[in-house]
Structure formats: structure tokens, C-alpha cells
Amino acid sequence: MASKTAVLAVYIFAFVIGLPSNLLACYSFLRKVRQKPVPIDILLLNLTLSDLFFLLFLPFKMVEAAQDHIWNLPYFLCPLVNFLFYSSIYLSTLFLMGVSVERYLCVAHPVKHKLNRRPTYARVASIIFWILACSHCLSIVYVVEYYGHEKKEEEIRCYSNFSTNQLHIVLPFRLELSIVLFAIPFVVTFFCYVSVIRILTIMPNIKPNKKQRAVGLALATLLNYVIAFAPYNISHIVGFFQNTEPSWREETFFLTSLNTTLDPVIFFFSSATIRQSFNACWLRLRSFVVSLCCSCCISAPECSANAAGGGQLSASNILDLAGTSTPIPYSKSATSES
Numbered sequence: 001m002a003s004k005t006a007v008l009a010v011y012i013f014a015f016v017i018g019l020p021s022n023l024l025a026c027y028s029f030l031r032k033v034r035q036k037p038v039p040i041d042i043l044l045l046n047l048t049l050s051d052l053f054f055l056l057f058l059p060f061k062m063v064e065a066a067q068d069h070i071w072n073l074p075y076f077l078c079p080l081v082n083f084l085f086y087s088s089i090y091l092s093t094l095f096l097m098g099v100s101v102e103r104y105l106c107v108a109h110p111v112k113h114k115l116n117r118r119p120t121y122a123r124v125a126s127i128i129f130w131i132l133a134c135s136h137c138l139s140i141v142y143v144v145e146y147y148g149h150e151k152k153e154e155e156i157r158c159y160s161n162f163s164t165n166q167l168h169i170v171l172p173f174r175l176e177l178s179i180v181l182f183a184i185p186f187v188v189t190f191f192c193y194v195s196v197i198r199i200l201t202i203m204p205n206i207k208p209n210k211k212q213r214a215v216g217l218a219l220a221t222l223l224n225y226v227i228a229f230a231p232y233n234i235s236h237i238v239g240f241f242q243n244t245e246p247s248w249r250e251e252t253f254f255l256t257s258l259n260t261t262l263d264p265v266i267f268f269f270s271s272a273t274i275r276q277s278f279n280a281c282w283l284r285l286r287s288f289v290v291s292l293c294c295s296c297c298i299s300a301p302e303c304s305a306n307a308a309g310g311g312q313l314s315a316s317n318i319l320d321l322a323g324t325s326t327p328i329p330y331s332k333s334a335t336s337e338s
Helices: 004-035 039-056 058-066 077-108 110-115 119-146 164-201 208-242 249-270 272-297 300-308 315-321
Strands: none
Touching (some): 004 039, 004 058, 004 249, 039 119, 039 249, 058 077, 058 249, 077 119, 077 208, 119 164, 164 208, 208 249, 249 272
16 A cells, blocks of 8 residues: 555645646636637536546545545545545546547538537536436445445445445446446547547648647646556456455555646646636746745845835836746637637
8 A cells, every 4th residue: 555645745736736727727717618608618617627526625535544544534524525536537537538529520520510519519518427427436335335334344444445245346336437437538538639630740731839739638638547547447447357456456546636737737738718827827926926036035235226216126127137028918818729
């Protein structure tokens, strides 16, 4: 089993990086969808929401990891937290697949896709994805809580020790999850992005930056599958054929939290709205850091000379002192693009 320090380090990293970036993405997508809903933004908004559900309950997993996976919190939180965790994992694989299909149709069949592009299709697909992921994960919670339930052990460990009767149901069900909600979405996603890159490569009139964004989107998505989801789902397959839980399954579970840090990279390559929001946020943060450093680190003669002249350090002066240029004003008229 992974050390407590390693698990906590990964969880804290995911929380610190994932929460602010996903909150910013959620705000940007909500504003964009209200102004002009398009399929890609609707899919990405739902992907962001699934990440936020995961992140909001991640502190409970931190507490569990800090106590050597002993569940000392109120028991009703155990099924709730695990249900949201499992659902978020497979919501991510489904919505990543949906984004890849939308990008493929946009590139491979641009005219037909533009004529038939309806936000309703994305909304219907989103509802189906939520029902599919949540219903599957709710079934696991039901089995643990109401079938072969060993109350004494379950009050100590949260969904990490299963009785023999429970394993007879859980192991085949996990195999189904790994095939239906991971393997199939991964194959579809891989096909779509390989096709997109191939098509863009042979088209001479496509701008290089658009090709680079397509490659970045494909790599970030496939990396997400390989790092965050593949080990966890491989443990399902191995567990089914060994008729037991692999001893290394815990290590694969906490890796899934890295999904919340990789999704913002996908948002960046998928949407101009997110690129402008991230850039504007970065410029504000940079200005704040530069002004803070200036107030602490600028030499006394420079500050004294400025004060003697009755002047005041403005934002542009601070940026000039730091060797940076004045930030470009953020435009709200962003539109999504591939």
C-alpha cells in the first residue's frame, strides 16, 4: 500500500491546483453557455462540474488517508463520498469521449456538422452520461450497504474490505465498469483524436497554431486516460481474473485525483473562452506578485527618488521595473474554437 505521505501529497496537489482552475473554468463556461450555448461548451461545463463534485469532497479522503484509511468520520459520509468519487471518474471518461467526438465531427465533416450543430444534442448526451455513470456507481453503493453487509468491519474501513459474498457481485461489476465506461470511451477518444491530427496534417490551409492546439488537446486527453484512469481500471480487470482485490489497487485509486489537474489543460486547448480567462487571471496574478516584490525588493534609492518627485508607482511602472509589458485588456467577446 502507498505511504500515507504519498497519498496525502497527491490529494493536496490535486486540490490546490484543481479547485481554483476548475472554479475559473466553471464560471467562464457558465457565462459563455448563458450568452451563446454551443455543444463543446456544454460538454466541457459538465466535465468541470463533475471535477468540482470530486474536489469538494476530496478533503474527506484526505482525512481518511491521514488516519491510515480508517474511517472515523460519520458513517453516512462514507457511501456519499465514494459514490461521488466513483461517479466523477466515469463522468470524466464519458465527457472526454463526448468532447473528442465533437472535435472529430467539426474537423472531418465541417459542413454537415455546422448545419446540424444543436446545443440540444449536447444537453441530451450530458443527461445520458450522468445517468449512465451515476446509476452504475449507485449499484456498487447498494451492494456494499445492503448485500452481505458486515457492519463491524464497515464502520472501520470505508469500501476497502468486502465480504466474500460482496466480492462475487462487485468484481464482475467492476469488470463491466472498466469495459463500458473506460475501455470503450478510450478507444473512441483515441480514434477521434488520431483522425483529427491526421486530417489537420494533410490540410495545407490550416494555421499552425490550430494544429498545435489540436495536438495539445489530444495529448492532454490521452495522458489523462493513461495516468489517471488506466491503472485504476486495470486493477478491476486483474481483480476479476484473480477473484480478489489486487494489493496495489489503493495506489491506483488516489491517482484518479490527478484527473482534476489535467482537465484544465484540456479546457485550455478546447476553448478560446478559457484561454482568455486563464490569460487574464495570469496577468492579474503576475501584476500582484510584481507589485508585492516591488514593495519589498526595490532598492531604497529608487523608492526614495520616486517619493521625492511626488510620484507614485503605478501598475505600468511596476511592470516596467520587472521587465514586463503592460497587460493586454481582457476581451469578453470570446468564442469557442477547436
